[in-house]
Amino acid sequence: MSGRRMSAVLAVMLTGSFLTGCERYVVVDPAMVPSLNARDWTIRSQPGVSTGPSAPPPVAAPAAAPAVSAQPVQL
């Protein structure tokens, strides 16, 4: 291969390298890092007071008393 031809091949390779190399970043720009960090926790639910593993289950509400009919009873 002549020197001139080799130079041409090199030039094409390097040009291609520059073009394909552009914009091939996976890591973000350092200036973007603060915007990717949440400023605070997102609290979806607050903790209640610990009842311990042996605490009794909550007592169910008493069943409602039978409804009293408003109709007068026919004797």
Next chain:
Amino acid sequence: MSAVCGLAALLFAPAGCAFTDMTVHPPDPTRVVAPSSLGRGREVVITAPFADARAIRKRCGMKKNGYNVDTADVHCSVTPSEWVARALAAGLAQSGFNVLINQPGSSPATPRIEGDVVTFFVEPKINLFTYVPETDIGVTLHVTSPTGLAADRSFYFKGGQDTFLGTDDTFQDSASDATRKAVAGMVGAITELLDRYPQLGVLPPAGRISMLTPAGSEP
């Protein structure tokens, strides 16, 4: 002809050892964060490994030559989800927390920490005179407790190592630097969250601890 070969050698010199794959390793767990008593002995449970939510999973990073072309892979010796979870556990322990990994907490007030690793990538930034391997670590933490806490937070950290030549050591230093920043940031945020709820992570009274027996045996 010799001039052309000389020119070629000069042009490819910035590539360095960019054509060989390499592996980065987690930093020494005892040195990810400075020892402190921030945790005040509070108990936390960590689920390890974290979930792997990365878009690119086949490698942990890439090398580039001096012309910004992807030329080789960077691999991790352990999966990033294991890497980050174990580093956070070590950082919390160094900060005075009583850390249980993949175990039940000793009380319903023990918070459980889970996470999603969304980014873990090592990549050099090619500047005019410098070659800077950067490591990005993105994590979303989920902290819950049987008593009802449910909290989430996203983190993103970048480690870097300014250098003139991109040797394998600089990639390792970059990954270690990002890990230390990530652990410091996450430990600080977890401490700040648990400080809001003083009942969380507090160990049961000593009398109850003495009742605990190894799994599978009767007291």
